[in-house]
Amino acid sequence: MxxxxxxxxxxxxxxxxxxxxxxxxxxxxxxxxxxxxxxxxxxxxxxxxxxxxxxxxxxxxxxxxxxxxxxxxxxxxxxxxxxxxxxxxxxxxxxxxxxxxxxxxxxxxxxxxxxxxxxTLDGIDRPAIATAIPNEKGGGTTMLDLGANADCEPQHLLQFAQMAEAMVAVVENKERPSVGLLNIGEEVIKGNEVVKQAGELLRASSLNFYGNVEGNDIYRGTTDVVVCDGFVGNVALKTSEGIAKMIGGMIREEFGRSWLTKLMALVAMPVLNRFRHRVDHRRYNGASLLGxxxxxxxxxxxxxxxxxxxxxxxxxxxxxxGVVERIAQVFASKTAPRELPGDPPTVMPRVG
Amino acid sequence: MxxxxxxxxxxxxxxxxxxxxxxxxxxxxxxxxxxxxxxxxxxxxxxxxxxxxxxxxxxxxxxxxxxxxxxxxxxxxxxxxxxxxxxxxxxxxxxxxxxxxxxxxxxxxxxxxxxxxxxTLDGIDRPAIATAIPNEKGGGTTMLDLGANADCEPQHLLQFAQMAEAMVAVVENKERPSVGLLNIGEEVIKGNEVVKQAGELLRASSLNFYGNVEGNDIYRGTTDVVVCDGFVGNVALKTSEGIAKMIGGMIREEFGRSWLTKLMALVAMPVLNRFRHRVDHRRYNGASLLGxxxxxxxxxxxxxxxxxxxxxxxxxxxxxxGVVERIAQVFASKTAPRELPGDPPTVMPRVG
Missing domain, CATH: 3.40.718.10 (Isopropylmalate Dehydrogenase)
Known part of the structure; x- marks a missing residue:
């Protein structure tokens, strides 16, 4: 094919x-x-x-x-x-x-x-932008949303997690990718209101939910997937770019300071090249628009x-x-009618 | 004294x-x-x-x-x-x-x-945590809030900006420190609802407001102060720690790979030490609880x-x-009665 x-x-x-x-x-x-x-x-x-x-x-x-x-x-x-x-x-x-x-x-x-x-696919309110971020384990942490949705409701974060899980499952061939909720502490009571409620939805879901993760866990590779709203995701990504660029600039500056340090750089070149290859963000280019x-x-x-x-x-x-097909399948099973024998009849939600 | x-x-x-x-x-x-x-x-x-x-x-x-x-x-x-x-x-x-x-x-x-x-000081709804983050210019970007307030209203972000401005003015002896609003794009229409409204408050304030900044601007040192809610600030800080640690680990790993690379490290030691000193986060230890x-x-x-x-x-x-005195002074002038001759009489806000 x-x-x-x-x-x-x-x-x-x-x-x-x-x-x-x-x-x-x-x-x-x-x-x-x-x-x-x-x-x-x-x-x-x-x-x-x-x-x-x-x-x-x-x-x-x-x-x-x-x-x-x-x-x-x-x-x-x-x-x-x-x-x-x-x-x-x-x-x-x-x-x-x-x-x-x-x-x-x-x-x-x-x-x-x-x-x-x-x-958008059935059952998905909002598409999200996901990318793989290099981690200490040598793999990539899939993070979303990275900027498509600045304001999110808890169910959006749940959907992001479900989409990313489906993608990682097929692309990285992992049976049950682990999912972390980006937060400011490990404890369940931490976070803003949306994230706390998203945590409840994730815990109640069938996902392999690890729990809360913090900013440094993205690079530790604590979970396969890290979920957050598009505002936080975008800030985290650009902050990372900023500090990586600063550190890279400092290395160059220090090695370029004098003829002596330039000589040292020449000696250390094989190591510096290997290092440069490992931190080369170009290899992580390409974000997926999911949903x-x-x-x-x-x-x-x-x-x-x-x-x-x-x-x-x-x-x-x-x-x-077949990432799209997989995501469609996951959400189709969620949106399909679920009235099994013995289930209570569907009632209209009461309004007012 | x-x-x-x-x-x-x-x-x-x-x-x-x-x-x-x-x-x-x-x-x-x-x-x-x-x-x-x-x-x-x-x-x-x-x-x-x-x-x-x-x-x-x-x-x-x-x-x-x-x-x-x-x-x-x-x-x-x-x-x-x-x-x-x-x-x-x-x-x-x-x-x-x-x-x-x-x-x-x-x-x-x-x-x-x-x-x-x-x-708390008069006129301040919530204290915030501020710290200086090293930037490319060799100085520190003062950022807040770093985790005290996971959910913020626009006026809280304005107050954070005012407190940080007062601190930077006296500690770094800058007359009018510039203030940036952490966002996901430079344009005024960018961001989540709270940040958009905070932008309006900041533009209308007497602060030296630069406008929106993005994650990488923290390390570029685009503004003296960067304001955000405690959720975003905490994630940005910990994400930075995470990637810095990963990069540091990779440098060590590459130089420690064999006796040859260790020899190279020995040769490059003066440069590596200078670099290590510059990225030493210990010199930036100490966050201020402001307000x-x-x-x-x-x-x-x-x-x-x-x-x-x-x-x-x-x-x-x-x-x-005298950071506390300076902040108190800034907010005292804001909370003092402002009915000058010719001002319209204060009216109760209409309710309902």
């Missing part, structure tokens, strides 16, 4: 030089993958020619005349640019011409267009070709493992 | 071996400081003797027969252990026998006891003597610069 991926070639800070290059590299490594390159055909062709990949049978082009820029509002993306590469790429998934869509374009627009074009009737992967806007290839890989893995 | 500091000698993971040692070191460097050592007199005496500081005139002992443990509930700290070293140390401030209190004990108990014993009628500094529970000395330094600086 071929995995067909629709690439929004015009999205991100660098456009085709990154997206098309990554797509070409990816198919050269994955014989069972094909790419639908969406965007300005001339620009895509030119980049393909440059890479010597013009005739590659794994690649096809679907034209789109507009581009959603990083500054475009959701409004503009939704109502004005109806032939944007982003929208056309998502539509490939909608029409069954691709198994996943990958875009480095603006997150708000991508989420809005994905919701509009693909619609939709189709797969959409968001790459960092500033991704280079190597990083974008990892985002493609994420879409490829998710499609190959 | 002597700065008198009350030390909760029994708090924290290590008790007198850390607290008394740090106090002795501190007074040896600061002729204008004196310490009230609160706790078990025998244990304190023994540690003083060990350090050859028994007769030091800058040190006095105030006995306390109980200890609030790390696991004690707020209830136990408040109602049962009425002669705890934590409570007696705070009472020293209340009674005017000390200018600040420093404790490495359990945060919840310390905040509850401080509120109970000292009371109370007295100064209380919370040290990390696992602090060693060097780290605890930094927490003492924070209390010393805050006392020397």
């Amino acid at each position: 071929t995995i067909r991926l629709a690439i929004d070639c015009m999205g991100g800070d660098h456009g085709v030089t990154v997206t098309v290059t990554a797509a070409v590299n990816f198919v050269s490594q994955h014989a069972d993958a094909s790419m639908v390159l969406v965007g300005d055909p001339a620009a895509i062709q030119q980049q393909l020619k440059k890479l010597g990949a013009s005739g590659n049978a794994q690649l096809s082009i679907v034209p789109a005349s507009e581009v959603v820029t990083m500054d475009d509002s959701v409004e503009v993306a939704l109502r004005r640019k109806k032939d944007s590469s982003m929208r056309v790429a998502i539509t490939q998934v909608k029409n069954g011409d691709a198994d996943a869509c990958i875009s480095a374009g603006n997150t708000g627009a991508l989420m809005a267009l994905s919701r509009y074009v693909l619609k 939709l009737r189709g797969l959409v992967i968001k790459s960092h806007g500033s991704a280079d070709a190597y990083a974008f290839e990892w985002a493609i890989k994420r879409g490829y893995d998710a499609a190959k493992n | 002597t700065i008198r500091l009350a030390i909760d000698c029994m708090g924290g993971d290590h008790g007198v071996t850390v607290t008394v040692t740090a106090a002795v070191n501190f007074v040896s460097q600061h002729a204008d400081a004196s310490m009230v050592l609160v706790g078990d007199p025998a244990a304190i005496q023994q540690q003083l003797k060990k350090l050859g500081a028994s007769g030091n005139a800058q040190l006095s002992i105030v006995p306390a027969s109980e200890v609030v443990t790390m696991d004690d509930s707020v209830e136990v700290a408040l109602r049962r252990k009425k002669d705890s070293s934590m409570r007696v140390a705070i009472t020293q401030v209340k009674n005017g026998d000390a200018d600040a209190c420093i404790s490495a004990g359990n945060t919840g108990a310390l905040m509850a006891l401080s509120r109970y014993v000292l009371k 109370l009628r007295g100064l209380v500094i919370k040290s990390h529970g696992s602090a060693d003597a060097y780290a605890f000395e930094w927490a003492i330094k924070r209390g010393y600086d805050a006392a020397k610069n």
